[in-house]
Amino acid sequence: MAASLSFKRSDSVAESMPEALRQSRYQMKRCFASYVSKGKRLMKNQQVLEELEKSMDDKVEKTKLMEGLLGYIIFSTQEAVVLPPFMAFAVRPHPGIWEYVKVNSNDLSVDGITAAEYLKLKELIFDEKWAMDDNALEVDFGAFDQSTPHLTLPSSIGNGTQFLARFLSSKLNENSESMKPLLDYLLALNYRGENLMINSTINTVNKLQTALLLGKADVLGLPDTGGQV
Template identity: 55%
Template sequence: MASSSSVAAVDTKPDALRQSRYHMKRCFARFTAKGKRLMKFQHLMDEIEQTIQDKVERSKVLEGSLGDILSATQEAAVVPPYVAFAIRHNPGIWDYVKVHADQLSVEIITSTDYLKFKEMIFDEDWAKNENSLEVDFGAFDTGIPSLTLSSSIGNGLSYVSKFTTSILNKGSESAKALVDYLLTLDHHGEKLMINETLNTVAKLQPALVIAEVFLSAFPKDTPYQNVEQK
């Protein structure tokens, strides 16, 4: 999810870069010098500190618009000559930008583009494969209260799980929506989660209990093929 305020902040980045172009070129040169890698916020700050050793000059850079953006950066994906930033200004509010290290040109990109760019660090062929799996959790946005506290950052999955569980525990009618959804998931006609033999809540619940008991007897690293036909 993106907000107009966060996008506006990102739009100021070209000006921020021009304010201290000399220092920024040195910083981005350092970011890309080690090749492909994923950098967290502290890594970025360490690199900037080593690049701009003069505290006064470094403060000028970090107190400007660029500093505001860097302070909200959660990670940066480096694939020379580009560095892509994942920026979170508020809980659940993300923006993504890609910067050319030599030209300092800035491009606002989508979350999909960022994830593909990030994947190039680890497997470039997979990142460029049009058949690679992409999971969109946007469906969870509807009807779920938004997180607003900074302390909620990093706890989104737990929150969604608790919220979903509370809905499902209200009764079989609520759980039926999940069963119906699981039945729709298929790939080239092959069911991915459950088939028609488990098409009701009453059938699925005991089957899950039995499956959990059965699988608990196997080591966690057991290949799927060893239990597929069970």
């Protein structure tokens, strides 16, 4: 889409979307009225696109919008939360980059929101009482994430298995005895008696190291997909 060429990685959806909406204000008022008319719900990308196209009867205007910045934002929307009169969008404008915005269907005003705020709106669809409870249980997995490496380059997306195999095998080579807790953790991961990560026969650090090295060789032998998912 042509608009993607002008939408830079430094651009903010929250800052760019208001002007994009103003350029097709009449059509967008009709579109958002259609979105919120069915009440609160969760919409996937295809639903958002289909309802947008149905609300526009002017083919020339539709083509102009879909090939413009607003079309790019809508195409980049992974899902949307509808809570009349508001609609919140989870947008991935670039690989690995997420933004969240909330649009008021009455005046098309746009506000940038955090991931936590978006999730709270999403919870309101399914259980309003629980979502508004300040004492509701929340689990923070950040503590488990501190020592785990992260893929920071968009070109690395799609190569997570290869990256993880390299990371684990390098750690095992550094100090095999220190990796015993990791082995125990992987063995303990199961669902209804079925192992999730490794076979129960891999019960020593040396066996795990060998399995990872073999897995690494298999992954490296796969065709290069250019980092695409």
